[in-house]
Amino acid sequence: MHTTSSKAPVAEPRSRVGPTATRESDGEAGAVAISGLSHRFGTLEVIDRIDLSIRPAEVVGLVGPSGCGKSTLLEVVAGLREPTGGSVSVDGDSDPSRLGSCAYMPQRDLLLPWLSAVDNAAIALRNRGIGRTEAREVTAPLLDRFGLKGFERARPFELSGGMRQRVAFLRTVLAGKPVLLLDEPFGGLDAITRGEMQEWLAGALPVERRTVLLVTHDVEEALYLCDRVAILSSRPARIVAELAAPSPRARPRTDAVTSLDFTAARERALAALLGGR
Amino acid sequence: MRRWLLPLAIVILLVAAWQFAARTDAIANALRIEPFLVPAPSDIAQSLWQDRGLLGDSAWTTLQEVLAGFALAVVAGVAFAVVLHLSETLRRAFYPLLVASQTVPIVVIAPILVVWLGFGIGPKLVIIALICFFPITVNTLDGLGSVDPDLVKMMRTLDARRWQIFRRVEAPSALPYFFSGAKIAVAVAVIGAVFGEWAGSNSGLGHLIQAASAQLQTARTFAAVVVLSLIAIALFALLALLERRIAWWGPRVAGR
Numbered sequence: 001m002h003t004t005s006s007k008a009p010v011a012e013p014r015s016r017v018g019p020t021a022t023r024e025s026d027g028e029a030g031a032v033a034i035s036g037l038s039h040r041f042g043t044l045e046v047i048d049r050i051d052l053s054i055r056p057a058e059v060v061g062l063v064g065p066s067g068c069g070k071s072t073l074l075e076v077v078a079g080l081r082e083p084t085g086g087s088v089s090v091d092g093d094s095d096p097s098r099l100g101s102c103a104y105m106p107q108r109d110l111l112l113p114w115l116s117a118v119d120n121a122a123i124a125l126r127n128r129g130i131g132r133t134e135a136r137e138v139t140a141p142l143l144d145r146f147g148l149k150g151f152e153r154a155r156p157f158e159l160s161g162g163m164r165q166r167v168a169f170l171r172t173v174l175a176g177k178p179v180l181l182l183d184e185p186f187g188g189l190d191a192i193t194r195g196e197m198q199e200w201l202a203g204a205l206p207v208e209r210r211t212v213l214l215v216t217h218d219v220e221e222a223l224y225l226c227d228r229v230a231i232l233s234s235r236p237a238r239i240v241a242e243l244a245a246p247s248p249r250a251r252p253r254t255d256a257v258t259s260l261d262f263t264a265a266r267e268r269a270l271a272a273l274l275g276g277r
Numbered sequence: 278m279r280r281w282l283l284p285l286a287i288v289i290l291l292v293a294a295w296q297f298a299a300r301t302d303a304i305a306n307a308l309r310i311e312p313f314l315v316p317a318p319s320d321i322a323q324s325l326w327q328d329r330g331l332l333g334d335s336a337w338t339t340l341q342e343v344l345a346g347f348a349l350a351v352v353a354g355v356a357f358a359v360v361l362h363l364s365e366t367l368r369r370a371f372y373p374l375l376v377a378s379q380t381v382p383i384v385v386i387a388p389i390l391v392v393w394l395g396f397g398i399g400p401k402l403v404i405i406a407l408i409c410f411f412p413i414t415v416n417t418l419d420g421l422g423s424v425d426p427d428l429v430k431m432m433r434t435l436d437a438r439r440w441q442i443f444r445r446v447e448a449p450s451a452l453p454y455f456f457s458g459a460k461i462a463v464a465v466a467v468i469g470a471v472f473g474e475w476a477g478s479n480s481g482l483g484h485l486i487q488a489a490s491a492q493l494q495t496a497r498t499f500a501a502v503v504v505l506s507l508i509a510i511a512l513f514a515l516l517a518l519l520e521r522r523i524a525w526w527g528p529r530v531a532g533r
Contacts, residue, residue: 078434104434110427113526114449123445124435175435 030056030101030178030211031091032077038085038236039072046072048236049086056178059205059212061222061245063273064232070215071107073237074181077213078104090179103177107184109168111156117167118143118152124175139174146170147200162193169201179211186221198224199253219269220257231272241272292318316496324500331485336504338481342398342470343508346405347463353406354413354462355455361414362421362447379411383469387476401473401481408469409462413455420454421447453527456520460513467509482508 032054039047046069054060064070075081077088079099090101103124111120119126121143122135130138140152146166156164165185172180185201186194198221205212205225216222222229223245231241246261256262298304299317308315316324325332357375361368383404390400424447432442474483482501489497520527 075430080430080433099434100436102434104431106427106431108427110425110431112428112446112449123432123437126445127432127435127437127441171435 029091030054032179032211032213033089034077034086035088036086037073037076037083037088039069039076039081039083040236045236047076047083048233048238050237050239052230052239054211054213056211057209058228059214059226061226061229062213062215062232063217063219063222063229063269064237065234065273066217068232068234069237070217070232071183074104074183074213074215077179078102078181080104101177102179102181103172103175104181105168105172105183105185107187109156109164109188111164111167111171113156116153116155117148117159117163120156121167121170121174123171139170142170142174143167146204160193161189162197165189165197166200169204173208173210177210179213180208182212182214184216185214187216194221195253201225202253219266219273223262223265223269224253224257229269231269240275241269243269243272314493314495316499320496321499321503324494324496325503328497328500332482332500332504335480335482335485335501336508339467339470339474339483339505340508342401342473342481343405343463343466343512345398346402346469347409347459347466347512349402349406350409350413350462350466351459354410354458355417357410358414358417358421358451361418363443368418375411375414378407381407383408383472387472390473391477396477396479400476401470401478404473404476405466405469409466412461412465413458416458416461417451417455420451423454424450449524449526452524453520456516456524456527460516460520463512463516464509466512467505471505 032052034050034052034054037047037050038045050073052060062070062073072081076083077090079088079102111117112123115123118136118139119132122130122139125135125138126132136152143149143152146169148163148166148170151159151163156167159167165188169182169185172182186197189197202225212226214222214226219229223243226245229243229245230239231243232238233240243265246259246265296318299315299320302312302315304315305312357371361371361375387400387404390403394400394403428446428450429442432446437445470481471483471486474481475487478484482505486498486501486505489495489501
């Protein structure tokens with residue numbers, strides 16, 4: 001009953017199920033404006049006046065040292081937290097209704113152990129009141145495209161770390177939000193799987209056409225996956241440098257990350273990172 | 278099969294020691310009582326066979342009381358836990374009362390309940406439910422409260438409403454906890470039934486124990502206790518099996 005051609009973007013079911021459908025159609029959805037954003041927990045200053053504006057469908061990386069406040073920043077952008085200073089707006093929608101415009105994929109995959117892969121991926125559809133059978137019909141073909149064919153009914157504990165992460169990513173994508181907030185999506189994976197997943201995500205992002213804010217402490221990952229990379233200082237986080245990625249998302253990954261452009265950009269990024277400590 | 282070997286060996290050893298001590302009148306001599314007051318395991322086994330009709334009828338009565346009382350406690354306990362989980366105010370108001378309900382000495386109020394509710398199944402249900410209610414409510418409430426907050430955050434960004442978070446995340450998370458509480462409850466439910474029957478009844482294993490021990494029929498008393506234990510063990514095992522089937526993601530089940 002649905003088009004399942006391999007080129008169809010994952011967003012396809014949104015047109016009939018999501019309130020974001022109308023916004024999506026004007027082609028301008030997903031602009032994020034962060035201005036003067038500050039946040040503190042009690043007396044602990046975590047984020048210090050961050051300004052960042054992101055165009056629709058742009059992929060922006062945030063790189064910073066561990067514990068610099070990256071995750072807090074994403075939670076604020078997601079609308080899970082209200083900032084103590086400054087503002088965040090998504091498509092002009094500021095606090096806190098932006099919770100409806102952003103899909104947040106946390107560091108841990110957070111799959112529900114009692115649900116199968118397909119039901120985990122479909123949970124946003126179920127939350128929107130779509131029946132179980134229909135939600136599965138929409139989701140199952142997408143699992144194939146995410147390299148999970150034959151694992152529809154598998155429980156999370158039967159999946160490998162990379163597979164779990166892909167289910168979590170599909171779940172985030174199926175939420176049908178114009179903005180994806182990815183918090184260290186591959187942080188828990190081994191080096192080889194992480195490389196594979198980066199390459200896979202690099203292939204998936206152009207098809208999805210979403211605004212992406214990717215938080216990571218891995219400079220290479222950010223430069224490889226993003227159009228633009230902002231380097232954050234240690235806590236309290238502020239932006240110390242902004243870099244355009246050299247040749248974003250070229251494949252295969254091994255060629256991309258060894259090119260001269262790329263290594264030069266990595267040098268600059270690492271220098272900025274060190275300078276911000 | 279191998280994990281049953283050790284407990285089985287210990288039981289056999291204990292029973293054999295008991296048999297020996299009883300047959301040589303060692304226990305009776307040590308306690309300075311008549312030897313017939315100390316039944317050997319073989320006497321108890323004989324009573325189990327000879328009194329099987331009486332024991333069976335009594336066990337059936339007690340089993341009905343236990344099942345009905347336990348069911349009542351499950352319904353009330355889960356409902357109470359959910360209400361207390363959803364309302365911070367009610368939780369603060371009622372949690373102390375919940376604890377207080379456990380300080381009520383069941384042995385003392387059992388006769389009062391019999392006066393109020395008669396000799397039928399009524400007072401037994403209330404007593405069993407009163408005992409079972411506590412572990413079920415407390416465990417379920419703990420389970421609902423110990424949900425990974427990141428899971429709730431994740432659901433919120435995926436447009437989940439409050440009841441959807443409850444149904445899809447909190448309730449399944451709490452299910453293994455509920456089973457822990459239910460397993461404790463079902464074991465003590467049997468004790469509750471005995472208290473209820475002692476306070477006033479004319480059937481059931483508790484009644485049988487009371488009558489038999491009053492007539493110094495110690496073998497029959499022990500036989501009734503054996504049947505009572507078997508009921509508790511069977512119900513516990515049944516719940517453990519259900520837990521494995523229904524709440525297989527729980528820490529205890531997943532680990533095995």
